[in-house]
Amino acid sequence: MLSRRNLFVGAAAVSAASVSRVALAAIPEAVQQTSPDTAPPLIPNSGRPYNPVVTLNGWTCPWRMKDGVKEFHLVAEPVVREMAPGFKAHLWGYNGQSPGPTIEVVEGDRVRIYVTNRLPEHTSVHWHGQRLPNGMDGVSGLTQPSIKPGQTFVYEFVARGPAPSCTTRMPTR
Numbered sequence: 132m133l134s135r136r137n138l139f140v141g142a143a144a145v146s147a148a149s150v151s152r153v154a155l156a157a158i159p160e161a162v163q164q165t166s167p168d169t170a171p172p173l174i175p176n177s178g179r180p181y182n183p184v185v186t187l188n189g190w191t192c193p194w195r196m197k198d199g200v201k202e203f204h205l206v207a208e209p210v211v212r213e214m215a216p217g218f219k220a221h222l223w224g225y226n227g228q229s230p231g232p233t234i235e236v237v238e239g240d241r242v243r244i245y246v247t248n249r250l251p252e253h254t255s256v257h258w259h260g261q262r263l264p265n266g267m268d269g270v271s272g273l274t275q276p277s278i279k280p281g282q283t284f285v286y287e288f289v290a291r292g293p294a295p296s297c298t299t300r301m302p303t304r
Contacts, residue, residue, distance in 0.1 A: 158245045158283065159195050161204040163227035181237045192232035200241045200287070203234055205256070207278075208249040223250055236290040244286045246278060253277035256286065263288040 183191065194203045210224040225231025236242050248254050255278055257269035267288045271277040278284040 159204045161206045186233040200243045202243045204245045206247045240290045247283045248278040262291040
């Protein structure tokens with residue numbers, strides 16, 4: 132059933148997914164990682180202070196501050212990863228690696244994440260553990276339209292504490 136509310140939410144999601152050519156020119160550069168080796172953490176030169184983490188067998192996604200917003204750029208794409216000497220796996224990842232980079236934010240940061248889809252399928256990003264606006268939750272067809280191949284979607288939200296767990300505990304005897 133189509134209501135005014137559903138129409139408004141759908142229109143807002145479609146407008147958020149549409150990134151004009153002018154806006155695409157302003158997207159931060161998507162930094163690629165060519166090695167699965169552990170990379171040293173980034174030392175922030177702006178934004179809220181925090182102690183960077185070391186991501187084992189990974190790296191931290193570079194970001195820039197723009198008008199008080201911490202901006203990241205993820206590119207979803209096919210990658211080849213050597214899992215063991217001579218054993219290569221064809222995977223989907225971000226910015227040249229699978230798993231993709233660690234996105235580091237501090238509670239209270241305003242975050243903007245550009246996600247460009249270079250996969251042969253539609254995609255989205257679901258931000259596990261984050262409390263965010265429904266339209267930024269990354270569930271294709273439910274809370275946002277899918278990101279089609281070749282398109283960019285902009286996720287924007289304020290980083291909050293972790294969402295309450297939805298885990299059900301079974302009683303013990």
